[in-house]
Amino acid sequence: MSDMALEVDGLTVDFSGFKAVDSVSVAVKKGELRVLLGANGAGKTTLMDLISGKTRSTKGRVRVNGRDVTNWREHRIARAGIGRKFQIPSIFSGLTVRQNLEVARSGKPGVLSNLNFGGKGAEKNQVDEILAQIGLEEDAGREADFLSHGQTQWLELGMLIIQNASVILLDEPTAGMTQAETAKTAQIINDMKGRHTLLVVEHDMAFVRDIAERITVLHLGKVLAEGNVAFIENHPEVKAAYLGAQGIQ
Numbered sequence: 001m002s003d004m005a006l007e008v009d010g011l012t013v014d015f016s017g018f019k020a021v022d023s024v025s026v027a028v029k030k031g032e033l034r035v036l037l038g039a040n041g042a043g044k045t046t047l048m049d050l051i052s053g054k055t056r057s058t059k060g061r062v063r064v065n066g067r068d069v070t071n072w073r074e075h076r077i078a079r080a081g082i083g084r085k086f087q088i089p090s091i092f093s094g095l096t097v098r099q100n101l102e103v104a105r106s107g108k109p110g111v112l113s114n115l116n117f118g119g120k121g122a123e124k125n126q127v128d129e130i131l132a133q134i135g136l137e138e139d140a141g142r143e144a145d146f147l148s149h150g151q152t153q154w155l156e157l158g159m160l161i162i163q164n165a166s167v168i169l170l171d172e173p174t175a176g177m178t179q180a181e182t183a184k185t186a187q188i189i190n191d192m193k194g195r196h197t198l199l200v201v202e203h204d205m206a207f208v209r210d211i212a213e214r215i216t217v218l219h220l221g222k223v224l225a226e227g228n229v230a231f232i233e234n235h236p237e238v239k240a241a242y243l244g245a246q247g248i249q
């Protein structure tokens with residue numbers, strides 16, 4: 001069996017003659033964290049949309065843990081193990097942090113009214129473990145409405161962790177964060193490596209250096225380069241296409 005969690009093979013989307021993603025192939029190993037870099041309009045979000053089923057591809061395949069999920073409906077792809085975090089959080093603002101994690105854990109829509117909030121035994125232990133992992137133990141009883149921007153993002157990461165998504169797609173997880181919040185986010189994400197497979201779109205190079213193993217660079221819808229941080233930072237075409245004459249900041 002393949003040790004790849006996510007295999008994207010020749011993926012293309014044609015928007016009335018414009019290929020926002022053009023013959024992209026990327027393979028991410030189980031437990032790997034892959035960063036997706038690229039200038040505005042390079043196709044990063046569109047690639048995430050194709051993988052998660054938000055947009056239908058015109059050509060190519062997407063496989064999750066060896067299973068072909070190409071152009072499945074979004075909810076089926078989610079059930080096959082792909083979790084996604086958007087820039088706008090999708091938490092339940094009227095529920096506490098703990099309750100949000102419990103809802104995510106149950107994984108069933110409409111489960112809200114039937115939940116036995118508070119949980120017992122193994123369920124409670126798992127929620128406690130994740131509260132510690134995302135650093136929100138002391139805020140477990142707070143309504144999500146009252147969390148800071150950073151805390152809201154960490155809660156959402158916790159919800160993806162508890163859903164046990166095997167491949168997690170993160171679109172700019174540090175957008176709008178302070179330096180301290182960004183550092184903590186790097187810690188949480190580094191802690192997720194190995195247990196989850198991650199594909200992370202991010203512009204903040206300091207953050208990328210903190211978390212990245214391999215980087216894939218997209219340019220005009222195509223893969224321009226792939227390699228470790230040092231390789232990418234010194235890649236002449238990447239410098240020219242994406243990072244400008246000065247190189248990576």
Ligand SMILES: Nc1ncnc2c1ncn2[C@@H]1O[C@H](COP(=O)(O)OP(=O)(O)OP(=O)(O)O)[C@@H](O)[C@H]1O
Binds near residue numbers: 015041
């Ligand atoms: N539904 C669509 N129809 C037509 N063009 C689209 C559509 N969706 C995206 N595009 C175009 O595809 C290109 C890639 O967009 P995309 O949002 O994927 O880039 P990105 O790399 O995520 O950029 P950013 O860093 O700004 O978010 C852009 O030129 C965009 O205008």
